[in-house]
Amino acid sequence: MKITGAQALIRSLEMENVETIFGLPGGCILPAYDPLLDSPIRHILVRHEQGAGHMAEGYAHVTGRPGVVLVTSGPAATNMVTPLMDAFMDSIPMVCITGQVGTAAIGTDAFQECDTVGITRSCTKHNELVMSAQDIPMAIRQAFHIATTGRPGPTLVDIPKDCLTNMMDWHWPTDEEVAESLPGYRPTTKGHARMIKEAAKLILASERPLLYIGGGVLKARAAEAVRELAELTNIHVVTTLMARGAFPDDHALCLGMPGMHGNATAITAMQQSDLLINIGARFDDRITGKLSEFAKEAKVIHVDIDPAEQGKVRKPDVPIVGDAKYVTEELIKAIRDLLQTGSTQADTGAWKSRVSGWREQFPLSYAPSEPGEALKPQFCLEALRDSAPEGTILVSGVGQHQMWSSQYWTFNEPYTWVNSGGLGTMGFSVPAAIGAKVGRPDRTVWAIDGDGCFQMTAQELVTASVERIPIKVAILNNSYLGMVRQWQEMFYEERYSEVYLSPEVPNFVMWAEAMGCVGIRVDSPEEVQPAIDKANSINDRPVVIDFRVDAREKVFPMVPAGYGNDDMLLPEWQEPNRGGLK
Amino acid sequence: MSEIRNHHILSVLVQNRPGVLARVASLFARRGFNIFSLAVAPAEDEGFSRITIVVDVDSAPLEQVVKQLFKLIEVVKISELDPRRSVERELLLATVRTTAEQRGQVVELTNIFEGKILAVGAEAITVSLDGHPDKLDDFEELLAGYGIVELQRTGRVALPKLDREARLRAVSNKKTDNGKAG
Ligand SMILES: Cc1ncc(C[n+]2csc(CCOP(=O)(O)OP(=O)(O)O)c2C)c(N)n1
Ligand SMILES: [Mg+2]
Numbered sequence: 001m002k003i004t005g006a007q008a009l010i011r012s013l014e015m016e017n018v019e020t021i022f023g024l025p026g027g028c029i030l031p032a033y034d035p036l037l038d039s040p041i042r043h044i045l046v047r048h049e050q051g052a053g054h055m056a057e058g059y060a061h062v063t064g065r066p067g068v069v070l071v072t073s074g075p076a077a078t079n080m081v082t083p084l085m086d087a088f089m090d091s092i093p094m095v096c097i098t099g100q101v102g103t104a105a106i107g108t109d110a111f112q113e114c115d116t117v118g119i120t121r122s123c124t125k126h127n128e129l130v131m132s133a134q135d136i137p138m139a140i141r142q143a144f145h146i147a148t149t150g151r152p153g154p155t156l157v158d159i160p161k162d163c164l165t166n167m168m169d170w171h172w173p174t175d176e177e178v179a180e181s182l183p184g185y186r187p188t189t190k191g192h193a194r195m196i197k198e199a200a201k202l203i204l205a206s207e208r209p210l211l212y213i214g215g216g217v218l219k220a221r222a223a224e225a226v227r228e229l230a231e232l233t234n235i236h237v238v239t240t241l242m243a244r245g246a247f248p249d250d251h252a253l254c255l256g257m258p259g260m261h262g263n264a265t266a267i268t269a270m271q272q273s274d275l276l277i278n279i280g281a282r283f284d285d286r287i288t289g290k291l292s293e294f295a296k297e298a299k300v301i302h303v304d305i306d307p308a309e310q311g312k313v314r315k316p317d318v319p320i321v322g323d324a325k326y327v328t329e330e331l332i333k334a335i336r337d338l339l340q341t342g343s344t345q346a347d348t349g350a351w352k353s354r355v356s357g358w359r360e361q362f363p364l365s366y367a368p369s370e371p372g373e374a375l376k377p378q379f380c381l382e383a384l385r386d387s388a389p390e391g392t393i394l395v396s397g398v399g400q401h402q403m404w405s406s407q408y409w410t411f412n413e414p415y416t417w418v419n420s421g422g423l424g425t426m427g428f429s430v431p432a433a434i435g436a437k438v439g440r441p442d443r444t445v446w447a448i449d450g451d452g453c454f455q456m457t458a459q460e461l462v463t464a465s466v467e468r469i470p471i472k473v474a475i476l477n478n479s480y481l482g483m484v485r486q487w488q489e490m491f492y493e494e495r496y497s498e499v500y501l502s503p504e505v506p507n508f509v510m511w512a513e514a515m516g517c518v519g520i521r522v523d524s525p526e527e528v529q530p531a532i533d534k535a536n537s538i539n540d541r542p543v544v545i546d547f548r549v550d551a552r553e554k555v556f557p558m559v560p561a562g563y564g565n566d567d568m569l570l571p572e573w574q575e576p577n578r579g580g581l582k
Numbered sequence: 583m584s585e586i587r588n589h590h591i592l593s594v595l596v597q598n599r600p601g602v603l604a605r606v607a608s609l610f611a612r613r614g615f616n617i618f619s620l621a622v623a624p625a626e627d628e629g630f631s632r633i634t635i636v637v638d639v640d641s642a643p644l645e646q647v648v649k650q651l652f653k654l655i656e657v658v659k660i661s662e663l664d665p666r667r668s669v670e671r672e673l674l675l676a677t678v679r680t681t682a683e684q685r686g687q688v689v690e691l692t693n694i695f696e697g698k699i700l701a702v703g704a705e706a707i708t709v710s711l712d713g714h715p716d717k718l719d720d721f722e723e724l725l726a727g728y729g730i731v732e733l734q735r736t737g738r739v740a741l742p743k744l745d746r747e748a749r750l751r752a753v754s755n756k757k758t759d760n761g762k763a764g
Contacts, residue, residue: 121601307652
């Protein structure tokens with residue numbers, strides 16, 4: 001059957017079970033927007049393409065399905081660079097379709113031409129310039145296949161305008177045809193049986209074991225298996241920034257987040273462990289601190305589907321390349337086998353009691369504000385947390401508010417935490433929250449944002465209002481680029497350079513209302529709860545609360561850049577006891 | 583010129599598709615790996631090309647280079663060639679300044695190296711030589727004494743030696759290895 005390339009594109013997306021596309025049309029992609037009118041696929045018209053990209057990411061985070069973006073050539077493609085890189089760093093499945101000038105005009109500096117595949121080569125897992133209408137279905141199938149298998153990531157298909165208007169013979173490639181077309185792409189999912197057995201033995205022999213789990217656990221949908229492994233072996237778990245919620249915070253074995261702004265117990269447990277069981281994490285520099293000082297006595301089991309992560313930063317004693325769920329389940333079997341054939345687990349009692357001691361002595365804490373003093377951001381977060389309906393999804397921006405969100409929220413369920421980890425993209429939260437709410441309309445979605453971040457992508461609240469996507473936004477407004485301010489206060493002798501944001505401009509409440517949202521301003525602790533209750537009761541439009549919080553508040557603990565984890569800075573009232581972290 | 587002790591030769595089989603070379607090149611640049619030489623040409627199978635890359639392994643451990651390269655979707659197979667167990671060839675073209683009196687010396691030198699005379703002019707001569715890169719180095723050094731006007735080398739290509747089995751140590755092969763891409 002003969003159809004146009006544009007019709008083939010939309011039909012291909014339907015074949016991939018796409019329900020929602022985030023996008024914005026323009027010259028080169030115009031032909032694709034016509035058949036879209038006749039498709040059941042929902043299109044969400046964004047106000048800036050970067051917003052479309054982060055929405056697609058938010059959607060992918062909470063659903064596990066690839067987020068899809070449709071934009072035009074040139075400036076629209078370049079607007080996608082940030083979200084593509086963000087998705088690449090955090091291994092988010094996403095498929096981006098860009099329009100391109102006609103094949104005859106490629107290379108002539110035509111209007112709105114840019115070398116999209118060249119520009120996005122290093123921020124996609126794979127990208128492709130289609131050169132004929134006939135090739136569109138295969139390019140789309142490959143893009144979805146590559147984005148969602150192995151280590152997930154963003155892919156991009158660049159389609160010249162004439163390929164959209166030309167006729168083609170519809171054919172949907174079979175699985176075999178796709179596999180044959182990609183002879184160099186065969187992700188390993190089954191971990192090596194001998195390595196898994198080796199790992200099982202090490203785990204049983206360890207006296208100070210620790211599960212160090214990362215975003216790969218969520219990507220592989222391995223949370224259940226990890227929990228079973230932890231409970232079977234009674235081993236504590238630290239969850240990286242990308243893995244918050246992958247293991248329940250309220251579980252007795254959960255130590256929470258390690259790293260630069262992790263809690264003292266999680267950091268110290270990593271440092272003092274004799275066996276790090278890394279599942280789906282990548283020894284990021286925010287976790288390890290100064291590498292030569294990191295977990296010096298630990299052996300390492302490293303489970304990762306990406307072979308290039310093995311030994312990239314820390315050489316593992318037992319590398320296991322494979323899918324986190326498969327490998328964890330096999331590991332459980334291997335441990336059970338060993339236990340049933342007479343092996344016993346080493347005594348971890350002494351280690352356990354040390355860990356409990358740290359937890360008691362070094363909880364996360366902040367100094368509550370005295371009456372009349374400025375509102376504390378942590379207090380706002382605690383109130384938001386305690387009023388949040390079951391299953392609430394938390395999305396954050398980048399900065400101090402992000403670290404407090406991770407620290408003070410209780411994540412008891414996988415896929416309830418969405419944030420920009422690897423790239424640290426300011427402006428992520430509003431659009432990502434919209435994407436998350438589109439993916440999970442049954443859930444309450446709270447975006448915790450900074451006043452700086454909010455000003456980067458707030459225009460997408462117009463999208464949310466018009467499309468009736470009722471997200472809730474809490475701005476922890478400290479009138480500063482707070483995280484940068486913190487560094488200047490601590491490491492640049494309080495010489496504040498270009499971090500002050502005017503406290504009265506913009507007027508966030510008026511701005512929110514101009515965008516069709518409900519705007520609420522909160523200045524004092526007494527106003528916190530009523531504002532949150534009001535926000536939680538509104539479900540027909542987005543809500544923005546402007547919490548005016550103490551600008552002087554800093555995030556602790558902190559492992560400053562270049563420091564070893566043992567030299568973390570504690571809140572001042574815990575400093576005198578730091579000897580206890582042994 | 584080619585002090586290759588810290589070099590490794592990778593023979594990379596790739597799908598012959600637009601942009602493959604750009605992907606390989608940008609990967610090396612982005613990860614801070616240095617390339618000493620690189621040669622590309624269609625391979626025996628239709629639809630595939632072979633890229634021979636000489637890598638400076640002081641810039642990064644070979645294992646990371648190979649693993650990162652292997653993540654490229656079009657890379658099908660990577661073999662590391664041990665210089666002692668492979669045949670290596672390179673082609674050199676040079677135009678050398680010669681007076682009429684010196685011309686005979688350059689011709690003789692070229693004949694000793696079993697090279698070819700490609701063109702002779704009044705004040706210059708163009709010669710070619712193919713062979714092991716070390717041999718080309720020696721030849722180049724001797725030519726330099728006469729004054730090189732222009733010189734172009736191709737970068738090495740290599741294949742495993744045939745005389746003993748298992749010359750080709752497959753570093754990784756997605757076709758047979760149960761895959762390794764991520
Ligand atoms: C796009 C982008 N530009 C700059 C930065 C550097 N940066 C990291 S945090 C931060 C401050 C964020 O300010 P705000 O949103 O108010 O959050 P706060 O730290 O005050 O909570 C900046 C500028 C970044 N991460 N992303
Ligand atoms: Mg701020």
